[in-house]
Amino acid sequence: MPKIGHLCFPIAFFGHFQYTLTDQERIPHSPSGGDFHGKGFDFPIPFVILEVCNPQEAARVLSENLLAGYFLPCKIVVYKENETTKIGMPKPTMLISMMNHEELKKLAEDIEKRLISCIDECR
Template identity: 35%
Template sequence: MLINFETGKSVQEVRQALEEKAKAKGFGVMSVHEVSNILKNKGVPIDYECVIVEVCSPRHASQVLSKNAFISTAMPCRIAIFQKGDGKTVVSTISPIVMLEMYNEPELKPVAEEVEKLMREIMEESL
């Protein structure tokens, strides 16, 4: 399941706000991928702007990785920011709760719920 929001702000405005909000909520910004620029430089451009911001909460990461190292395959959390054809900017991520279901660790559901709540807040406050 995807968590999606739309805004009239530009991709770069949302990116800047998202990085600030993530840090304010205890998440680190691990990396930013300027996907549209990367593809353009590789000779295979797309016709819209797309950025992926990877964020991680050290406290939550420690909790889940202490239980199951395979969860590292779903980390860090990725938030995509891209333009739609109608000029709107979309902010989207995969639900941490749904993602956790793949690892068969039901006792970690409260951690995933907390991460998802914080991710939604970060995204909504960035719009």
């Protein structure tokens, strides 16, 4: 079984949860993501799932292989655990690696680098 660091890009820091969500506005995302509290669920942990999609990049990915659409949009999660705010994402390279497609791998590497850069700016 792969280690969590191979599957996702997690960051833990002592930033304020609400400030982190404000900072994530630099990351274009869909408001339809999962904010459990905003959807009427009584989930005890602050946890938000952002659905992140660049339509141009999505079109490039889909033009290579329509099955890659199962991995879209990218997800970024922000949550609080033991007074620590955490932000991270599943790595696009790990998801795309299941397809064994060299051009998609290159696209995923580029997208992953840009998403990690956005996450780093939220620290």
